[in-house]
Amino acid sequence: MTDQDSTRTPYVPNESVHPWRRFVAIGDSFTEGIGDPDPTNPGGHRGWADRVAEVLAAQVDDFAYANLAVRGKLISQIVHDQIEPAVALHPDLVSICAGGNDVIRPGTDPDAIAAQLEDAVTRLASTGAAVLLFTGVDTAFTPVFRGFRGKVAIYNENVRAIAERHDCIVADQWALKVVQDMRFFDDDRLHYNSLGHHEVARMVLRALNVPNDLESLQPEPLPIRTWREARGEDLGWAREHLVPWVLRRLRHQSSGDHIAAKRPEPSPILFPDSH
Template structure:
């Protein structure tokens, strides 16, 4: 653990105004890569971490997480938005479209048009809506080819936020996690350190008081070029090839899975499964 080199963040002097937080999206919001046996679904993630901080500041806070891994934006639209609105949230986070952008032949402008309808629907009920420009993958040799497409989608997201009074939690600008030590072994999802840093960033975006401190991973152990390539081959067989095949077959890792926190309820931490 070390001191954050940036200008110290100053949150609101008063408790935050939110009492009912609902998160929608895919594996990023579900918390894949951040295993926690005591948590619903066996994963924690940045959204649970944000809920934990917010819940400590007010007495009547409730949280639901409707995100399911592998979901495309139309599936999020069809399966999660009505359910989210039925919970009557005053704070909603929506990170959607990333799986679509990574599919060959998709148009980031068309994906953004769907996202805009979802942001408008959620905001029309009076909730504060938080959107997420995608990660900068320029550091990642596997996903670097998608960088331009993600950047186009991100510009659309920023426009949507500006025109619909949404808050922006900017993953592209979160340089701390442009480092393999913040990612899980599958190289597709954040690890606990990465989810922790995203939670800190989201709380800053909300201007909410937070006691989460920056975490720094241990240095990478030295390894030879041959060992690194061997690890790359093992990773490709175990994670990349199955990921590509699911997309070619129009399958999802979340097929048949239910949301881990379908009802808005007090957040009491992973140890007791609440």
């Protein structure tokens, strides 16, 4: 089951229910929306941030949204390439989810990664904008990333401490149990699919205390597979996704090389009936 355009008609209250007029999203593939194809833009990606922006835009006048996130970026690249451009856009709401690509690399230190995040948050918070942070998802459910669960948990505790020090809003993926199910993930087993991004959007709106009518969507039942079929799928996944990922690491390449931000400037959200 997919949500298709089920969130294209967001909740519209009688009066403004949130204070924000300019939302800027910062980060990597998670915030860019990889895994969630945009049906209105062939080859484009939608993602949780677009979904949240649609709801926010429907509730206030003169709302604008920019998304500076680029897939594959490490936290140092996000800090270097996205923080000051985001500040220059004068947001009153800014989200930053960074460090995930660093945490899942062998030998990295979640405390050192968090120190870089705090530098970025300090700069963003100094503008007076509301800052939204994310904890990482609990990886216990996936064999591929289960080994990083401890590092993710340490990083999450740092994120919560940073949020406390800088009065940030926290969107808690670790507690979002519904997405700890591979049916909410794309074929690469790393990025959320449309259902996953939809659930993250619902979580973010709860964290922002914004009323909406996004409903929980149920995935299709898991197909019954034989052991041989399951192993065949694992081998296919390894060839198509794991091996290229490892090769990029060895070559010091990124999936985001030569990729530009999809919404570098704040612009209005255009709904299907917009002219």
